[in-house]
Amino acid sequence: MNRTIALWFVVGLAGFTLFPWYVLEDGFFSFEWLDGYPYDSDYAPALFLIAQSEKLWLAPLALFLALPLLSIGRVKNDPAISKILIIAGAGGLIYLLAQGFAIGIRGFNSELLAALIDLDGQRQFGFGYGAMLLSAAFLFFLTTGVAARGVVNGDVFVVGAIGFVIAIVSMFILFPVLNMLSSALQTNDGVYSIRVFIEKFFDDKIWGLGCLSENRSCGVAWNSLSLAVLVGALTTLLGLVFALVATRSGLRQAHLLRPLTVLPIITPPFVIGLAIILLFGLSGAVTQFVADLFGLQPTRWVYGMPGILIAQMLSFTPIAFLVLIGVVEGVSPSMEEASQTLRASRWQTFINVSLPLMRPGLANAFLLGFIESMADFGNPLVLGGNFDVLSTEIFFAIVGAQNDQGKAAVLAIVLLIFTLSAFYAQRRWLGKKSYTTQTGKGDGGMPAELPKRVLFPSYCLVAIWGSFTLVVYGMIVYGGFVEVWGLNHTITLKHYITAFDVAMTDNGIHWRGSAWDSFWTTLRIAGTAAPLTAAIGLVTAYLLVRQNFAGKNAFEFGTMLSFAIPGTVIGVAYILAFNVPPLELTGTGVILILSFIFRNMPVGVRAGIASMSQLDKSLDEASLTLGANTWRTFKSVILPLMRPAILAALVFSFVRAMTAISAVIFLVSAEHNMATSYIIGRVENNDYGIAIAYSTALIVVMLTVVTLTQLLVGKAKTGRKTSPTDMPS
Amino acid sequence: MNTSIKSKAASVRFDSVSKIYGGDVTAVDNVSIQVEAGELVTLLGPSGCGKTTTLRMIAGLEMASSGQIFIDNTDVTILPATERDVSMVFQSYALFPHMSVAENVAYGLKVSKVNKKDIKEKTETGLALVGLEGYGTRLPSELSGGQQQRVAVARALVLEPQVLLFDEPLSNLDAKLRRQVRDEIRELQTTLGLTVVYVTHDQEEALAVSDRIIVMRNAAIAQSGTPRELYEAPADEFVADFIGEANLMDVTITDIDVSNGFANVRLGTLSLTLDARGNNAGAAKLAVRPNRIQLVAPDTPNSLKAGVSKCTYVGNHMEYVVETEFGDWFATTDNVDTVFEAGKSVGVQFNERGPVLIPHP
Numbered sequence A: 001m002n003r004t005i006a007l008w009f010v011v012g013l014a015g016f017t018l019f020p021w022y023v024l025e026d027g028f029f030s031f032e033w034l035d036g037y038p039y040d041s042d043y044a045p046a047l048f049l050i051a052q053s054e055k056l057w058l059a060p061l062a063l064f065l066a067l068p069l070l071s072i073g074r075v076k077n078d079p080a081i082s083k084i085l086i087i088a089g090a091g092g093l094i095y096l097l098a099q100g101f102a103i104g105i106r107g108f109n110s111e112l113l114a115a116l117i118d119l120d121g122q123r124q125f126g127f128g129y130g131a132m133l134l135s136a137a138f139l140f141f142l143t144t145g146v147a148a149r150g151v152v153n154g155d156v157f158v159v160g161a162i163g164f165v166i167a168i169v170s171m172f173i174l175f176p177v178l179n180m181l182s183s184a185l186q187t188n189d190g191v192y193s194i195r196v197f198i199e200k201f202f203d204d205k206i207w208g209l210g211c212l213s214e215n216r217s218c219g220v221a222w223n224s225l226s227l228a229v230l231v232g233a234l235t236t237l238l239g240l241v242f243a244l245v246a247t248r249s250g251l252r253q254a255h256l257l258r259p260l261t262v263l264p265i266i267t268p269p270f271v272i273g274l275a276i277i278l279l280f281g282l283s284g285a286v287t288q289f290v291a292d293l294f295g296l297q298p299t300r301w302v303y304g305m306p307g308i309l310i311a312q313m314l315s316f317t318p319i320a321f322l323v324l325i326g327v328v329e330g331v332s333p334s335m336e337e338a339s340q341t342l343r344a345s346r347w348q349t350f351i352n353v354s355l356p357l358m359r360p361g362l363a364n365a366f367l368l369g370f371i372e373s374m375a376d377f378g379n380p381l382v383l384g385g386n387f388d389v390l391s392t393e394i395f396f397a398i399v400g401a402q403n404d405q406g407k408a409a410v411l412a413i414v415l416l417i418f419t420l421s422a423f424y425a426q427r428r429w430l431g432k433k434s435y436t437t438q439t440g441k442g443d444g445g446m447p448a449e450l451p452k453r454v455l456f457p458s459y460c461l462v463a464i465w466g467s468f469t470l471v472v473y474g475m476i477v478y479g480g481f482v483e484v485w486g487l488n489h490t491i492t493l494k495h496y497i498t499a500f501d502v503a504m505t506d507n508g509i510h511w512r513g514s515a516w517d518s519f520w521t522t523l524r525i526a527g528t529a530a531p532l533t534a535a536i537g538l539v540t541a542y543l544l545v546r547q548n549f550a551g552k553n554a555f556e557f558g559t560m561l562s563f564a565i566p567g568t569v570i571g572v573a574y575i576l577a578f579n580v581p582p583l584e585l586t587g588t589g590v591i592l593i594l595s596f597i598f599r600n601m602p603v604g605v606r607a608g609i610a611s612m613s614q615l616d617k618s619l620d621e622a623s624l625t626l627g628a629n630t631w632r633t634f635k636s637v638i639l640p641l642m643r644p645a646i647l648a649a650l651v652f653s654f655v656r657a658m659t660a661i662s663a664v665i666f667l668v669s670a671e672h673n674m675a676t677s678y679i680i681g682r683v684e685n686n687d688y689g690i691a692i693a694y695s696t697a698l699i700v701v702m703l704t705v706v707t708l709t710q711l712l713v714g715k716a717k718t719g720r721k722t723s724p725t726d727m728p729s
Numbered sequence B: 001m002n003t004s005i006k007s008k009a010a011s012v013r014f015d016s017v018s019k020i021y022g023g024d025v026t027a028v029d030n031v032s033i034q035v036e037a038g039e040l041v042t043l044l045g046p047s048g049c050g051k052t053t054t055l056r057m058i059a060g061l062e063m064a065s066s067g068q069i070f071i072d073n074t075d076v077t078i079l080p081a082t083e084r085d086v087s088m089v090f091q092s093y094a095l096f097p098h099m100s101v102a103e104n105v106a107y108g109l110k111v112s113k114v115n116k117k118d119i120k121e122k123t124e125t126g127l128a129l130v131g132l133e134g135y136g137t138r139l140p141s142e143l144s145g146g147q148q149q150r151v152a153v154a155r156a157l158v159l160e161p162q163v164l165l166f167d168e169p170l171s172n173l174d175a176k177l178r179r180q181v182r183d184e185i186r187e188l189q190t191t192l193g194l195t196v197v198y199v200t201h202d203q204e205e206a207l208a209v210s211d212r213i214i215v216m217r218n219a220a221i222a223q224s225g226t227p228r229e230l231y232e233a234p235a236d237e238f239v240a241d242f243i244g245e246a247n248l249m250d251v252t253i254t255d256i257d258v259s260n261g262f263a264n265v266r267l268g269t270l271s272l273t274l275d276a277r278g279n280n281a282g283a284a285k286l287a288v289r290p291n292r293i294q295l296v297a298p299d300t301p302n303s304l305k306a307g308v309s310k311c312t313y314v315g316n317h318m319e320y321v322v323e324t325e326f327g328d329w330f331a332t333t334d335n336v337d338t339v340f341e342a343g344k345s346v347g348v349q350f351n352e353r354g355p356v357l358i359p360h361p
């Protein structure tokens, strides 16, 4: 028996005989189970359960676990070994999942089975440590067996990594989404019905066109769609203008625009919405000023489409800027110089050469804006008024008085169809190009300066929009120090004290402020999710860039898929899927961590791909020919050289976990409340002061983290040129 | 020279090996090769002919699509790179930028779990072997191109591989250094008795370092032999032209002397007696190296009438293009003092030895 098999056999054995088989009520990180272990049937390992003649259906698992023992004493290349391992792994995994899905908290889930087999009232909860360890053992039995058949040159590490990524992506992306689809097909009593689905799907509330003919509101789908198209187009335009001014204006101050790109990363999405309320709301600064000046009655005009549009443009323009700055810089100056030497004027060069070359980038920026707008939850919630969009509708379908999971699922599917189509269109349009950065080939030359008739309007736009952004962020900071916005503008620290009060007591520091609880939870969960996200992202990137295997395209699509799944959809899918055994996770911190990992995984993958494509492949090969295996090569050559990328991925996923709201709002629980959902709660209570003070504090924390990392990465000496990785946000 | 680095030189054999990328690109087509232990064999050929692919299949970095590969008479066809006792020096050197020179050299020893003391000793010997004692603590980025190249060689050598592979190891060096490093590699190879497979597309380099050269064209072997065989007896027009350039001309064989296998060859007013190399009487192809063409005063007996269309002085020799009724020929001569100016007429003769008939296909 070789070392890998022995290792996983031991892991599986521990899972079966030592660790509690079922999920622990107090969460994964409590150790209360040691009390009453190993006989208490809530905490007992599978072996003890069976020994006490309970849950006898677990017994066959032991058989699958023991199967690899047959490989002892066989020669290394014996084809029987791979057969044994595949049977043990695949069989064990299938049986484990089958029994998990078949038998739940009410015994058999299917009436047919219940009629056939009498379980004697026995039932089971979700998988716990024991079940997870055993599944891992089965999974790696399977991959080791597949590797032994010569797949991917028989590389155990690579096949194992592929198997692992496929397993977790299926479990935590495909399964919840498919499960959601199936629950959309059910009536509220759990009966499958296509008719009900069609009724719900084509509901007038979703697709109604009342706004065109009569004085009614249109369906939410149209609302979301028109908003997203507008936001996509406008942010692309603004982003392009910013990018042109930053790189092509010849203005020396232009580099000051670059920090703008950090803003969307560190700003929780709804904070902009809050600032818009402070400015244009009923008691907003601008509203009051204008009302006083012209003696008008203040209105609520900003609530609805206009407000959301402004807020989303403020939030997402920097993303378009981030994408387009790379694209504009990527346009090879020699093309433009060539055009000019062919007697084209600056304007003709711009229209006929530069812009067409940027076309893929423009499409990319548009679709990013489109997807972000579709998925945005915070701003519509804060500013929506009577203008319903899909993401908020989904939320109210679940948490509102209706609690209609079927409706939520249907709405989520509509949302998913929109974003997936956009995602698909983007992939079709850009093909593989989206990853290749045009670095490396230095072909010199000066980028052409902009023609005057483009330059002046650009300056004006940048100046206006730039100052607007500054005012908005100024509002956010200022708003936290004001007693009651719109009524009493006395400067006060009141909100900060309520939120972040700290007292020294005899027992040490007492975190008295109301925000501390969610703050620490957020840090802890984001801090746990970040390294896992980075690790999974980088391993996936390694597989995509450096390995060739059958089905690689499908693999890539699967791993990038969650990028196109809005947070709201993930949130709904997760509560539907992980509320019941075999994976009972709702209400735990783990479900939050998982949602962050899989929401942010594409970011890690992209960062990894970008930086790994810049590592010469001959480095890996040199290591291989020197006798190191793939795992060793990955560990001692690739990882050290990717340090900047790893750090970037870490920070990115950390910060994104801190600012996320759309999925979080479904998954938080009293025990695990996150900063963003706490803030939203304050907003709903019209408690703007604390909300804004807390948001400011978050922004400051994240700004610090991002700045520190940039300093660190800047210093990291790798002896290699690193270029900025292209990361979507 | 310290001898704690030994050679475990072994032979390499390809048995009808093919490599097909992605189902339709045939990079190596049914190639059979034999490299003896302790021999330096060069793979030579134009860009894209499959040299690198062949080399990578020896290393185990690519797997053969069909055929078998043997190292030391053991079938290694499906063995991955890690498990083959083969080291490679990459064109880009592929030094690990985050490790010092000594760490780079020690890497292979470390992963094969050699004990610490031996690692240290071997690393030092390896660096000494390539003349880089005392450079151990530097980072690769702090070395010149030539020094980096030598670190790459040392890193491959310390593992005492059965086969050592070089993929265009000199292409990043300047012309002068290239000659020096080339000689160093050859010297190391002969002293240590290594089996080396060497890829280059520079024919001069190939002629200078090799025991044997395998010329490749379009994914297949065009000819294999010692440098002299290839140069003096090319198997076809491609080899004749690729190695050292050749003027190819259509000639007529008037008759074959069956007693010694020589052919009487006629080209206008010239007549030559050459090894027939399987040709029969009738039309044939003749290859003449530029330095085997002599320019003489017009109307010299047994010479061909020609006009000088181009005349270039390049320092240590003269280069001419002469126009004859059989086409334009390229000629060089060491005589830089007597110049035949462009536009003048001139007589053309061939050296006694040198012109060679291309074997009948």
Ligand SMILES: Nc1ncnc2c1ncn2[C@@H]1O[C@H](COP(=O)(O)OP(=O)(O)OP(=O)(O)O)[C@@H](O)[C@H]1O
Residues within 6 Å of the ligand: B021, B022, B025, B026, B027, B045, B046, B047, B048, B049, B050, B051, B052, B053, B054, B201
């Ligand atoms: N990974 C690959 N996928 C597809 N085709 C490939 C791959 N690697 C090489 N080829 C093709 O195989 C052929 C041989 O390539 P190879 O690298 O062996 O050439 P080479 O003789 O080393 O050329 P050069 O002198 O330019 O390095 C080329 O036509 C090349 O395009």
Ligand SMILES: [Mg+2]
Residues within 6 Å of the ligand: B051, B052, B053
């Ligand atoms: Mg090559």
